[in-house]
Amino acid sequence: MIEIKDKIFWVGVKDWELRHFHGEEYSTHRGSTYNSYLIKDQKIALVDTVWTPFHEDFVKQIDQDFGLQNIDLIVINHTEQDHAGSLLYLMEKIPDTPIYCTKNGAAMIKGHFHKDWNFNIVKTGDSVDLGEYKLVFVETPMLHWPDNMATYVTGANVLLSNDAFGQHYASPYLFNDLVDQGELFQEALKYYANILTPFSKLVRSKLKEIKGLNIPIDMIAPSHGIIWRDNPMQIVEKYDQWADNYNEGTVAVLYDTMWGATRKMALSIARGLENKGLGAKVLNIGTSDKNDVITEIFKSKAVIVGSSTINGGILSATAAILEVIKGLKFKEKAAAAFGSYGWSGESPVIVEKRLVEAGFNVLMPSIKMKYDPTDENLKECEAFGETFAEKMRA
Numbered sequence: 506m507i508e509i510k511d512k513i514f515w516v517g518v519k520d521w522e523l524r525h526f527h528g529e530e531y532s533t534h535r536g537s538t539y540n541s542y543l544i545k546d547q548k549i550a551l552v553d554t555v556w557t558p559f560h561e562d563f564v565k566q567i568d569q570d571f572g573l574q575n576i577d578l579i580v581i582n583h584t585e586q587d588h589a590g591s592l593l594y595l596m597e598k599i600p601d602t603p604i605y606c607t608k609n610g611a612a613m614i615k616g617h618f619h620k621d622w623n624f625n626i627v628k629t630g631d632s633v634d635l636g637e638y639k640l641v642f643v644e645t646p647m648l649h650w651p652d653n654m655a656t657y658v659t660g661a662n663v664l665l666s667n668d669a670f671g672q673h674y675a676s677p678y679l680f681n682d683l684v685d686q687g688e689l690f691q692e693a694l695k696y697y698a699n700i701l702t703p704f705s706k707l708v709r710s711k712l713k714e715i716k717g718l719n720i721p722i723d724m725i726a727p728s729h730g731i732i733w734r735d736n737p738m739q740i741v742e743k744y745d746q747w748a749d750n751y752n753e754g755t756v757a758v759l760y761d762t763m764w765g766a767t768r769k770m771a772l773s774i775a776r777g778l779e780n781k782g783l784g785a786k787v788l789n790i791g792t793s794d795k796n797d798v799i800t801e802i803f804k805s806k807a808v809i810v811g812s813s814t815i816n817g818g819i820l821s822a823t824a825a826i827l828e829v830i831k832g833l834k835f836k837e838k839a840a841a842a843f844g845s846y847g848w849s850g851e852s853p854v855i856v857e858k859r860l861v862e863a864g865f866n867v868l869m870p871s872i873k874m875k876y877d878p879t880d881e882n883l884k885e886c887e888a889f890g891e892t893f894a895e896k897m898r899a
């Protein structure tokens with residue numbers, strides 16, 4: 506246990522070994538943490554638990570440090586397994602303990618565990634007195650599940666924000682002023698890009714609502730990664746920017762290739778963009794981490810996507826990325842497609858169609874090259890990049 510503020514303890518778990526989260530969907534190069542908090546006031550409240558594989562150590566540690574029977578109430582801000590996964594084991598030990606959660610939270614807990622525990626359904630503004638402190642609940646539906654809420658600890662001025670403002674980042678330290686800032690913001694942005702992008706409109710309105718409350722916030726303690734205690738509002742400001750169709754003005758040139766022809770096209774297109782003063786980042790989709798590619802798309806003002814043609818279709822890694830970006834609902838990003846082929850040459854048109862379906866603004870018809878591109882062909886690709894840059898500025 507670590508006391509993060511007077512009477513508020515971090516009782517979570519650091520998962521140093523985690524390399525993929527949400528099954529295999531989200532890469533976690535720096536591991537993760539499942540942050541659970543215990544508030545030891547006149548009453549004791551436990552806020553969230555940890556992922557299922559860690560349930561025994563988690564419960565044993567709390568029992569040793571505080572005594573399980575002394576817990577007066579449990580708050581479940583979010584029912585996904587990484588936060589509610591230890592609930593079944595915990596409730597075997599203290600079955601009558603009230604659980605505070607949203608209406609959707611109770612339904613989801615029942616759906617996951619098939620138990621009808623002592624649920625106390627809360628709405629925004631509802632509160633529980635602990636003695637000196639009070640817990641005030643704020644519903645945050647679809648950020649990022651229908652059940653989500655945050656818990657604000659009055660008196661301590663701590664916002665227990667659950668997934669919001671979190672990062673998949675295990676570190677020797679718990680606080681934002683102690684860790685490498687580049688790593689911290691890289692992981693926070695990756696988390697936003699890959700998980701919260703589809704809900705950006707809701708993020709903005711919820712941030713406005715929370716700011717409008719004018720409550721003092723000394724600390725934002727999410728359920729993953731580092732706790733924001735030094736200028737905690739800096740991550741709120743970042744979320745405001747990220748939720749506002751964020752980009753850094755660059756172009757991501759993404760390709761997959763069988764024998765290198767599409768790669769040559771990608772590099773020439775990037776040269777054309779650079780000729781016109783645009784920053785281009787070239788990534789091989791086939792060899793790059795999927796979530797890192799998504800993060801680069803998030804940071805880009807435009808994407809140009811290329812694939813070789815195979816069996817009348819596109820390469821599988823490109824198909825996967827196009828499927829993911831459709832669900833993420835990026836807004837206000839320009840796009841174009843390209844690709845090489847041997848005989849039928851469908852890939853650029855397929856990529857272009859998928860980009861349109863994903864909500865990208867395709868600025869110009871795709872370009873394709875048969876077999877290995879000649880120097881002249883590559884000049885055409887360079888010109889394609891230059892034209893694309895001009896259209897972006899038009």
Ligand code: FEO
Nearest residue numbers: 583585587668728
């Ligand atoms: Fe960290 Fe939505 O779970």
